[in-house]
Amino acid sequence: MAFFSVRSGGFLEHMLRLAGLLLVFGLVVVGFWKNSERNIERINTRFGLSDETKTLSKVEQEQVQAFISALRKTYGIEARVQVRQGALSPPEQDGKTLFLGLSLEAKTAVVMLPPLVERALGADFARSLSTEHFPFHFESGRSWQKGLILALDLIQTRLASLATTEAAPDKAPDKAPDKAPNEISAHTNATQKDIP
Secondary structure, three states: HHHOOOOOOOOHHHHHHHHHHHHHHHHHHHHHHHHHHHHHHHHHHHHHEOOOOOOOOHHHHHHHHHHHHHHHHHHEEEEEEEEEEEOOOOOOOOOOEEEEEEEOOOOEEEEEEOOHHHHHHHOOOOHHHHHHHHHHHHHOHHHHHHHHHHHHHHHHHHHHHHHHHHHHOOOOOOOOOOOOOOOOOOOOOOOHHOOO
């Protein structure tokens, strides 16, 4: 117990105790900071997903939240996913928010991409998701939840492939791409019917 006493036997012992106290204080501050970062990230992710119908499973919610976090960390894009029974209320377009809304009653989808993302993925990409992909998954016997997860995976895959293409400038410039830039590529788990 003498080690924890207030009095010290000499200057060296006094300095060691002071250094130990500063180390403990520093660890507490770093721990508090990291915990606050995690809590803010959790709050931001929850704000990004609004499932008023409570029909997404826990696993599906985690997949949507992982998508929202990945877009924020990788590209600086704020993603908002809204699932409602009635009319949708998309946010005002601010140039950095991706919005994907589903109205279960009307069986419609609204996909709004930030201007830079829309140019990168093609002008018809969002329209294709809204008018072809989601109507297919809203059909009887289909799962709109599966359609939502596939759409999010498709967006993330397309953005990642663009980043990979830009990172590899040594690609032969005279080689024509296999697909048109506006064509939506299939997700690895998608069947032919899942592709819009």
